[in-house]
Structures are given as structure tokens and as C-alpha cells.
Amino acid sequence: MAIAEPPIRIEDAPLNAVRVDDVQLDITLEQLKKLVSPRALTGETMLLNMGPQHPSTHGVLRLLLELDGETIVSCIPDIGYLHTGIEKTAEGKTYLKVIPLTDRTDYLAPMSNNLAFCGAVEKLVGIEVPIRAQYLRVILMELTRMNSHLVWLGTHALDIGAMSVFLYCMREREMILDIYEAVSGARMMSSYIRPGGLWRDVPAHFPQLVQRVLDVFPGRILEYEKLLKENPLWKERTVGIGKISAEDAIAWGMTGPCLRGSGVNYDVRKAQPYSSYDHFDFSVPLGSNGDVYDRYKCRMEEFNQSLKIIRQAMKRLPPGPVMTDDRKVAPPPKHEIAYSMESLIHHFKLWTEGFRAPEGEVYFAVESGKGEYGVLLSGDGSPKPRRVHFRAPSFHNLQPLSEISKGALLADIVAIIGSIDIVLGDVDR
Amino acid sequence: MSQSLSELLKSALGDAISQVTVFRDEVTLHVPRERIIEVLTHLRDVQQFNMLTDETCVDYYPREPRFGILYQLYSIPRNIRVRVKVMLSEYDASIPSAVPVYRNANWLEREIYDLFGIHFEGHPDLRRILLPMDYQGHPLRKEVPVTVEENAFSFNRARIDATKPYATE
Amino acid sequence: MGLEQKLGDMGIVTTSLEKAVNWARSNAIWPMLFGLACCAIEMMSTQASRYDLSRFGMELMRASPRQSDLMIVAGRVSRKMAPVLRNLYDQMPDPKWVIAMGDCASCGGVFNNYAIVQGVDEIVPVDVYVAGCPPRPETLIDGIMKLQEKIKHEPLKKWQ
Numbered sequence: 001m002a003i004a005e006p007p008i009r010i011e012d013a014p015l016n017a018v019r020v021d022d023v024q025l026d027i028t029l030e031q032l033k034k035l036v037s038p039r040a041l042t043g044e045t046m047l048l049n050m051g052p053q054h055p056s057t058h059g060v061l062r063l064l065l066e067l068d069g070e071t072i073v074s075c076i077p078d079i080g081y082l083h084t085g086i087e088k089t090a091e092g093k094t095y096l097k098v099i100p101l102t103d104r105t106d107y108l109a110p111m112s113n114n115l116a117f118c119g120a121v122e123k124l125v126g127i128e129v130p131i132r133a134q135y136l137r138v139i140l141m142e143l144t145r146m147n148s149h150l151v152w153l154g155t156h157a158l159d160i161g162a163m164s165v166f167l168y169c170m171r172e173r174e175m176i177l178d179i180y181e182a183v184s185g186a187r188m189m190s191s192y193i194r195p196g197g198l199w200r201d202v203p204a205h206f207p208q209l210v211q212r213v214l215d216v217f218p219g220r221i222l223e224y225e226k227l228l229k230e231n232p233l234w235k236e237r238t239v240g241i242g243k244i245s246a247e248d249a250i251a252w253g254m255t256g257p258c259l260r261g262s263g264v265n266y267d268v269r270k271a272q273p274y275s276s277y278d279h280f281d282f283s284v285p286l287g288s289n290g291d292v293y294d295r296y297k298c299r300m301e302e303f304n305q306s307l308k309i310i311r312q313a314m315k316r317l318p319p320g321p322v323m324t325d326d327r328k329v330a331p332p333p334k335h336e337i338a339y340s341m342e343s344l345i346h347h348f349k350l351w352t353e354g355f356r357a358p359e360g361e362v363y364f365a366v367e368s369g370k371g372e373y374g375v376l377l378s379g380d381g382s383p384k385p386r387r388v389h390f391r392a393p394s395f396h397n398l399q400p401l402s403e404i405s406k407g408a409l410l411a412d413i414v415a416i417i418g419s420i421d422i423v424l425g426d427v428d429r
Numbered sequence: 430m431s432q433s434l435s436e437l438l439k440s441a442l443g444d445a446i447s448q449v450t451v452f453r454d455e456v457t458l459h460v461p462r463e464r465i466i467e468v469l470t471h472l473r474d475v476q477q478f479n480m481l482t483d484e485t486c487v488d489y490y491p492r493e494p495r496f497g498i499l500y501q502l503y504s505i506p507r508n509i510r511v512r513v514k515v516m517l518s519e520y521d522a523s524i525p526s527a528v529p530v531y532r533n534a535n536w537l538e539r540e541i542y543d544l545f546g547i548h549f550e551g552h553p554d555l556r557r558i559l560l561p562m563d564y565q566g567h568p569l570r571k572e573v574p575v576t577v578e579e580n581a582f583s584f585n586r587a588r589i590d591a592t593k594p595y596a597t598e
Numbered sequence: 599m600g601l602e603q604k605l606g607d608m609g610i611v612t613t614s615l616e617k618a619v620n621w622a623r624s625n626a627i628w629p630m631l632f633g634l635a636c637c638a639i640e641m642m643s644t645q646a647s648r649y650d651l652s653r654f655g656m657e658l659m660r661a662s663p664r665q666s667d668l669m670i671v672a673g674r675v676s677r678k679m680a681p682v683l684r685n686l687y688d689q690m691p692d693p694k695w696v697i698a699m700g701d702c703a704s705c706g707g708v709f710n711n712y713a714i715v716q717g718v719d720e721i722v723p724v725d726v727y728v729a730g731c732p733p734r735p736e737t738l739i740d741g742i743m744k745l746q747e748k749i750k751h752e753p754l755k756k757w758q
């Protein structure tokens with residue numbers, strides 16, 4: 001079978017009208033009617049489309065809302081407007097070349113995605129990572145978590161109506177992006193973590209950059225809290241809104257701050273420590289009510305915990321190599337290439353052909369800013385993966401939206417979407 | 430640890446599982462299609478695997494049976510993971526839906542249906558989820574080519590213009 | 599009034615209507631808030647504290663296509679999104695311009711696959727392509743200034 005005809009042809013159709021009458025649809029009208037309540041079919045309730053181009057949906061999420069006055073009767077999310085086919089493209093690339101694609105799934109936390117994928121490859125191939133690289137990974141992961149939470153806080157506050165928080169958050173985020181740029185050369189899409197360690201050691205001014213974040217940040221967190229935490233407007237919009245119980249949150253597969261906001265103590269860093277997270281002392285903040293405000297409080301406390309981990313890791317950062325000496329996956333050092341023919345060939349082979357991974361499936365999960373980010377990797381003995389599947393936290397956290405928002409007001413849905421912190425690149429992949 | 434877990438599950442589930450494999454310390458239960466709901470219900474209710482972390486499909490082309498449906502389960506109280514695998518033939522690619530057992534299988538199965546064309550019996554709302562609803566085919570199957578644009582990375586304007594459509598006002 | 603008192607008698611300024619209109623147009627572009635993917639985050643940084651796009655007279659992001667005259671396509675456009683994108687473009691009042699921000703919007707980028715439109719110029723006519731994945735805020739600002747340059751030299755009416 002050849003690839004399906006792209007559904008859009010410029011020559012023969014005005015693009016604002018997708019013609020669906022001449023293609024065979026595999027759904028029926030009856031199936032669609034079941035989505036809304038019978039009251040919608042008689043016109044008693046109103047159907048309202050929200051998105052995909054809407055400033056408060058955090059990207060291109062589309063919601064079909066059935067409203068009874070201002071109360072939501074049912075909410076049907078429609079995703080896929082950012083479906084990128086990353087999993088398919090990954091099947092055509094060698095393991096090393098998949099790393100840049102993982103950056104682009106959850107683009108607010110690129111390093112977590114890198115680590116999840118590289119961890120899966122390391123597990124599949126069986127590679128040990130040097131301890132310095134593990135500690136640096138922890139530092140970068142925590143910075144990434146802060147990066148992700150900063151964008152969440154800024155946009156969430158912006159949705160609810162606090163403009164200045166957004167500008168403050170973006171200001172702090174630039175400090176973290178500076179660190180990204182220093183280590184990897186790119187502001188956002190770093191691809192810095194590689195199977196077996198890191199691309200290169202961190203530059204000499206890395207400690208100063210991190211120190212600046214450590215010095216400045218605690219004050220800034222207080223600043224945000226002063227603006228929001230006891231703000232009656234903020235509490236009015238968030239306390240008691242979007243409640244989900246602990247059992248429901250588990251049954252829906254929610255992870256990360258959304259799950260912990262309901263009081264379930266599950267954090268991959270604690271439960272199944274990776275990258276030597278068990279060397280550090282930190283606590284996992286928990287909420288109790290499972291509402292928007294509790295999720296907010298959890299994430300704000302996570303800023304402090306991240307800073308705590310970074311402080312410990314910086315203090316104990318051991319010297320040594322940052323890449324494994326297993327030449328199966330690690331490129332030969334630069335100086336060796338200059339005089340050794342074998343190294344040159346090896347380097348060339350590694351970048352063009354890649355390394356072979358054994359046949360089998362592994363699952364590796366990390367705790368990214370949004371929840372458990374897992375990679376299910378299936379190798380087939382060749383240098384290219386048979387299947388890469390990303391267990392995207394946003395996808396699972398978004399799914400209960402229709403249940404959470406039932407009975408809420410129309411304005412609350414904006415707060416709820418903000419609080420579950422979705423990234424559409426992660427939902428749709 | 431994974432060895433003892435695999436022994437335990439083998440004795441608990443009996444002939445409902447055809448095979449247990451351990452690879453890189455991860456336990457995989459191979460289950461025939463008819464008994465999948467029974468196995469998942471047992472794992473959830475008796476063995477406390479209360480969270481379905483992931484469900485996906487792998488295309489093992491050119492092997493037959495070709496599709497493997499993988500359920501990745503996690504138990505919060507016991508802090509262990511287990512994977513359940515069901516192999517499906519290309520000519521009879523349908524499996525009972527896991528939605529009655531795990532609610533969040535809903536979108537995951539829609540995604541598998543969308544990308545692989547596997548039919549889930551008894552699924553409440555089996556529609557395409559990621560691709561436009563008029564899309565033809567199931568792109569993550571191995572017979573669909575990875576790339577679509579033949580002359581990617583070309584500076585040959587004439588060749589690009591010959592194949593690429595351009596929009597007008 | 600105010601200006602004259604400050605600067606004294608300025609006399610008469612003559613210019614062609616075309617230049618005056620283009621000058622006005624190019625310095626008051628209202629872009630549409632149209633974030634799609636990762637590039638949208640860089641677009642947000644461009645407007646936010648450090649880079650501050652408002653220095654160039656185009657900070658007024660509008661969520662509605664009816665009020666905007668520049669569409670910055672920030673990110674990858676999937677085949678599901680393509681009809682929506684064209685629909686929004688058709689709703690924008692003339693004259694209108696399009697910036698394709700990022701490799702994905704310009705040519706499909708790394709995603710040469712079934713889901714992504716291989717360049718947004720297949721759907722809407724593009725005026726400026728901004729390269730990078732994602733383009734740095736400076737690059738985007740440069741792209742916008744290129745567009746201002748282009749607007750300044752546009753004829754008001756195309757004489758047949």
C-alpha cells in the first residue's frame with residue numbers, strides 16, 4: 001500500500017472547505033451523536049466550539065463544549081492538531097538521530113525527553129553512565145523542571161488574568177535558557193544528553209551560571225507567591241475548582257503534580273530512582289483536595305525542592321569523564337581522531353551507520369515536569385529502532401478533562417486546562 | 430526480583446498466560462487474545478496493578494502474527510511494573526477493549542486504532558483521534574513509507590516547483 | 599500642536615501617498631497570536647521581558663484574525679491543522695502578510711512524514727521565511743524587520 005493521498009490538495013479545493021463527501025469515512029453520524037447528551041439534539045443545550053486557535057488552550061487543543069447556560073454539560077476534547085508523526089520518523093533514523101526528535105515532543109522540557117530516550121537506549125544496549133554525567137543530568141533535569149513550571153505558571157496566570165506574572169516568569173526562564181545555551185549551544189532544543197552520558201563536559205562558567213539561578217530564584221518564588229498565593233482573586237478562581245479524587249486520578253493514569261495534587265505519593269524519582277536520584281535528599285510535595293489550587297501549590301513547592309537538589313548536586317559534583325568508555329556507543333575523543341585511522345573510521349561509522357541494539361522491548365520512565373515521561377523502545381537488532389513510543393504525561397493528564405470539567409462553569413475550564421499543564425506537542429506527538 | 434515476580438504471576442494466572450519472558454529485568458506476560466480481559470482484571474484486582482501507564486502497538490512485520498499490543502502496568506502500592514503482550518494476526522486484527530478494566534485505555538486504544546488500524550471490540554467511542562477524520566490508511570504500519578517528500582534537501586528550483594504545490598491568494 | 603511648539607515651524611513636508619501609507623502600515627503591524635508548536639514558545643520569549651518586541655511597533659498580538667494583518671506561523675502545521683490555518687488566513691482583512699517562522703513552517707523541517715505539511719507555503723502565500731529550529735528571538739525580530747522593509751516598498755495598487 002502506498003501512502004495515503006494527502007487529504008488536502010491545493011489545486012482543486014479551496015482549503016477552507018475540506019470536502020468530506022467524496023471520501024470514505026469510517027465513522028457514522030450515530031457515533032458522533034452519542035458524544036453529546038440528547039438535550040443537545042433538541043437544541044435545549046448549546047454546543048460551543050473552542051479552539052484550535054484560542055489563546056487559552058495552550059496550543060492547538062480543540063474542545064467541543066455542550067453548555068446549559070454557563071454550566072458545562074459535557075466537554076469533548078479533540079486533539080491531533082499538532083500530530084507530528086515523530087514516532088514514525090524515529091523508525092527511519094538511527095538511535096543517535098532520534099534524540100533531536102525527542103526534544104520536540106514536550107518542548108518545554110527538552111532535557112527530560114532526552115534523558116528518557118537515552119535511558120531507554122542505555123537499558124536496551126546495556127551501558128553504564130559515569131557518575132559525573134549522572135549528577136550533571138540531575139542538575140539539568142531539575143533546571144528543566146523549573147523551566148517547564150515557569151512557562152506553566154506564566155501562562156496559567158495569564159489565562160486567569162494576571163499579566164505581570166507571565167513577564168516575570170519569562171524573565172527567570174531566560175536564566176535557565178542561558179545555561180542550556182552554555183552547555184549545548186542551543187536555547188531550547190538542546191539534544192545534550194546522549195546514550196552513555198553527555199555530549200561534552202559543561203563549560204568552565206557553568207557553576208557561576210547555576211549559582212546565579214540558585215541565588216536569585218528563592219526571592220523570585222516569594223515574589224510570585226506574594227502575587228498569587230493569598231490573592232483573593234486567584235483563590236476565587238482556583239480553590240475547589242476542577243476537583244479529582246485520588247482513585248480517579250490513578251484510574252485515569254494521571255501522573256506528576258496532577259496526581260500528587262490529589263494526595264497520591266507517586267514520583268518516579270523516588271519510586272524507581274534513575275540517574276542516581278537516590279543520592280539526594282528531597283521531599284515530594286503533596287496536595288490534599290485535588291483542585292486547581294492544590295496543583296498550583298504542589299508545583300510551587302517543587303521549585304524549592306528542585307533548588308535543593310541542584311544545591312546538593314553542585315556541592316558534590318564529582319570530577320571525571322562525562323561519557324562512558326564503551327566505544328560501542330561513545331565516539332572516540334577528538335584528539336585520537338587526529339592521529340588514528342581506526343578512530344576516524346569508527347567515528348564515521350558511528351555517525352552514519354549507528355550502533356546496533358539487541359532485539360527486545362524496554363520501558364524507561366523519568367519524572368518530567370508534567371509527570372511520568374516514559375519511552376517504550378523496541379529494538380530489532382538493527383541500528384534503527386523498530387518502534388519508539390512516548391508515554392506522554394500530558395496525553396494521560398488531559399484525558400480526564402471531560403470528567404473534571406463536568407458541571408463547571410465555562411470560565412473555569414480555562415483554569416482547569418492551565419492547571420493540568422498540557423503541552424500539545426506532548427499530547428499529539 | 431523480576432524472577433520471583435514472574436514465578437509468582439505464573440502460578441497465580443496459570444494457563445491464562447502462554448509464556449513469561451524476562452528481558453533487562455522487565456517481566457512480560459504473553460497472553461492469548463481471548464483471555465486478556467481476564468488477565469487484566471486479575472492483575473488490577475488481585476495483584477494491585479492499579480495504573481495502566483501505557484498501551485501501544487508494535488508492528489513486527491514481516492513476522493506473523495504481526496501486531497503486538499503491549500499493556501504497561503504499574504502498581505503504586507507494590508512499586509513494580511509488568512508488561513502484558515498480546516500478539517494479533519494481520520488478517521484478524523481485533524482484540525477486546527480494555528476500557529472496562531482501565532478507563533484511560535480509551536484514548537490509547539483510539540490512538541492505536543488510528544495509527545495501526547487495530548479494531549477494539551466493545552470500545553465505547555472508536556474514532557480517529559490524531560489524524561483528520563477523512564484520512565485514509567494507518568500510517569504507523571510498516572508498509573507505509575517513512576518519508577513523503579522525495580526531493581527533500583534540494584536546491585534545484587525546477588525540480589521542487591514541479592512537485593510542490595504553492596498556495597495563491 | 600505639541601510638536602510644532604517644541605520644534606518650531608517645520609514648514610511643509612511633501613511625500614507621496616504611497617510612502618506615507620506604507621510607512622504607517624509597516625510600523626503598526628498587528629500580528630495574530632498563532633502559536634502552534636515549539637516555535638511559539640520562542641515567539642512568546644520574543645515578546646517577553648528580555649527581547650521585547652514592542653520596541654519595533656508590533657507588540658499588539660491579537661487573538662482574532664479579524665483584527666490582525668500579520669500571521670506569524672510559529673511551528674509545524676499538521677494536515678489536520680492545515681484547513682484551519684487557511685480558514686484563519688482567509689478571515690484576515692487585506693492587506694495581510696505571512697511570516698513562516700521556523701524550519702517546520704518553511705519547509706517541513708526534520709518532519710518529512712505523513713502528518714506534517716511540507717512547508718506552509720503549500721497553504722498560504724508566505725512573505726518572509728525565518729530559518730532556525732527554533733529561530734532565536736533575534737532572528738525572528740530580524741525577520742519582522744525584513745517584512746517591514748518589504749512593506750515599505752510595496753506599491754499601493756498594482757497597475758495592470
Ligand code: SF4
Nearest residue numbers: 636673700701702731
Ligand atoms: S522549527 Fe523546530 S522549533 Fe519550530 S516548530 Fe519546528 S521543530 Fe519546533
